[in-house]
Amino acid sequence: MKAHHGMYIGGEWRPAAGADTIEVVNPVDEQVIGRVPAGTAADVGHAVRAARAALPGWAATPPTERAAKLAALRDVLVARKDEIAETVTAELGSPLPFSQAVHAGVPILVAGSYAELAATYAFEEKVGNSTVYHEPVGVVGAITPWNYPLHQIVAKVAPALAAGCTVVLKPAEDTPLTAQLFAEAVAEAGLPAGVFNLVTGLGPVAGQALAEHPDVDLVSFTGSTAVGRRIGATAGAAVKRVALELGGKSANVILPSADLAKAVNVGVANVMSNSGQTCSAWTRMLVHTSQYEEAVGLAAAAAAKYGDRIGPVVSAKQRSRVRSYIEKGIAEGARLVVGGLESPREQGYFVSPTVFADVTPDMTIAQEEIFGPVLSIIRYEEEAVRIANGTVYGLAGAVWAAEEAEAVAFARRLDTGQVDINGGRFNPLAPFGGYKQSGVGRELGSHGLTEYLQTKSLQF
């Protein structure tokens, strides 16, 4: 895909207010593959005005018609699936089959789910002598990260549009081409002008201007807890709605009755997938002391097989972040069993799939989000639940046991928003979001839709 030199605002590609640009780099070979405009507060202002102007018309459009537009958008994503996968691979570095299956495939599922929900959701209900209307919150400012570039966009834009909101998106600076491709798809699907607007740019400039804009009614942010905390404070001061999808440090709890080899192999695959750049990744593996060395051996063998096949991390900055965590793991006395600081390739932002054993719950690598292909294996004696719950995060997790009932009973004690039981499958309709500092609000399915709705009650 060829980079656009403008912003997608009010249904057309318009020149940016300023002349600054952002270089897009392919993390596999470190080559510049495109340039997009670095938006400023002026661009954000234009985009918010366009979204505000489009709001009354879109909010009043019958849900079935909004549903038809979302179905058309899904169809464009299907038709352009290969181009989406190639674009994500070019700017994120993920291997093409993964880009096809996940980076392109999941947004198609999610867009389709909101086409269906828009058509079937009860936007009006009777409660005693009242009629309750579920109305759109208004203009949405969406700020997204680079790790699942299209998924993060669709998980916000599709429910917002289904609800009758209009949107201004500020995507991650590292993956703006996927966002431009999404804007092309919106245009091709025939969504009315101004319903979706795109401003590429840097977080502290364009992102902050969007989060602070007085005419934005709801800010939906996915990214780091540090930035999310600031966005939450800004939104709180303005008394506006905010949804925060933040970091995670999820536990993969292997109970003694579980199929150990399966639990370890699936667990390693989960952490290495997308080069470890997944907020819900099970980066802490909790294993009973009686099976500990066997699990370490299995995990080491599984991780060693990946080599450079997982793809690089997104940027030089991200690689140095991940490396500094590996250094910290070694310095704090964890046992490095696979991987480490050496890169599997000379060129590109590759990090070796890395496994640490003898990680104690208080170590930095057991507490902080690394966002790279690094697994920590932690030993438990009697109680795994206290260790599993012992971080500031609570986004996801996994529990393995011979009987589902045993795993479910354990999962109910976890302070976390999602738990996969014995390797349960991804469900695009299940609410996704965090307990504790992993965030506020939920995405996906009907729970994701209600984030963009507010109620009005009429009494009779």
Ligand code: NAP
């Ligand atoms: P980030 O800085 O929080 O970026 C997320 C989004 O927020 C990007 O679009 C970013 O723009 C924007 N942003 C940055 N500063 C902002 C500000 N002051 N006001 C408004 N928007 C702002 O995350 P990152 O730098 O990409 O990654 C850092 C770490 O965050 C990762 O290593 C990982 O631990 C975590 N992370 C978590 C998730 C998740 O899904 N939970 C996703 C990505 C990252 P720029 O692209 O210009 O920075």
Ligand code: MG
């Ligand atoms: Mg950043």
